[in-house]
Amino acid sequence: MKAISLTNVYYSFDSIFVLENINLEIEEGCYLGIIGPNGAGKTTLLRLILGIIKPHRGQVLIYGQNPEDYIKSEPIGYLPQRISQTIYEFPVTVEELVKSGYEKIKKENLDWALDVFKISHLRKKILRELSGGERQKAFLARAIASQPRILLLDEPTTGIDPYSMEELLKMLEILNRDFGITILVVTHDIGTFAHEARCILCLNRRVVCLGEPQKILKDEYMAMLYPESTVFPHKNA
Template sequence: MENNDLVIIVANLSVKYEEIRVLENINFNVKKNEFVGIIGPNGAGKSTLVKALLGMIPYEGQVIINGKVGYVPQLSSFNREFPITVYDFVRLPLMREKNWKENVDSTLEKVGLNGFGKRLVRTLSGGEYQRVALARAIVGKPDIIILDEPESGVDEMGKAKFYDLLYELNEKLGITILMISHDIGMVFEKCSTVMCLNKTLHCHGPTDKIKPEDVKKIFGDFDIWIRSHSHYEIEHSHSHQADDKDVR
């Protein structure tokens, strides 16, 4: 594979806080136009990995990013009570541009929020806010979008619409996406590649090549079930009975 096909290259990445190793010897590449879902239990180091990729924390090893990056942080990272309009929130990456309004309007239209520019961010629902956060991430026309748990605080309907939107950005605009998610079903339905992380990288490959036993290794005493060939569920090992459509 030519290096110009790779937009993210990570080699021997390790992160420690004081004397505690949070990530250990992470190695992976992301190709142009991939849609990568990162899954793992709480405390697995998923957000730490994203912060290292973005250069927000010190790390050991090598990270190479080939392209412009847009970032959608966790919902809790922004005080939504701050009195700011959607226009001002989305145009933050364009503060030095004079003719920003047309760009922001077209971006809001892309995420299905046409006409929302004058609304206050604090009046938005969880799903609307996440689409506004996505608009801010893509308004600068990035090559790569990195998202940290975009479904957090969003209801099931809003979550499905948001994932559909990411899928369209990946398919139609060719944006490479790297996303942390707790929704394993959506990851295996929408993403082209899955990374299973728990301190280190346990599995990494095309969605249809990752097996339940691969995923189970990182969730300890939980069982992974495949339903209808595309939906993954996590269940306590003694709390679920299989039916004829389940494959363990």
């Protein structure tokens, strides 16, 4: 079943195309890593899927519906870039953070989200008392507390220590494998997600290539994705 589809999608900013002729179909249950240089349109792609912005041309569908219609009845989990590093001074507890943004959340959903990211013991802790990795888990718990079918993550491993990163990746694997959540991850950490994601999308305003990591992360594709580089990111993984 197609969870997400984009057909002939264009998006421009100040008359400059950020995304051009994007044709993409993402199956339900996919774990997709999205890579590309700065300015490639990766975050814009997530915002189009979320319905935060609309394409200037083309069509975006979530389970056959426009994003704004889909979200009226079904949530999409979303973790914006660097949110846990920029918003943590508010005097709220982990539990209050996870509840925020929802008119009403079932206790079992709240408990499930905290359990998935192994932070139930931190539920009464104030955000600023947490480590960077713990804060990231709290924001991720908030993103899944509605038990969405789709989860979009923008650079989720940025700014956290290696141990927290390893834990986070294991938890994402569980969400995808055991709960069937479709996961899209924007990342510069190509080497790590080459081992985690089932599929890699190489994006540079256009779809450069899409496929299994072992087929995609080759020099000919990386040269198209990073045309000005002689050292490709995956080489140092």
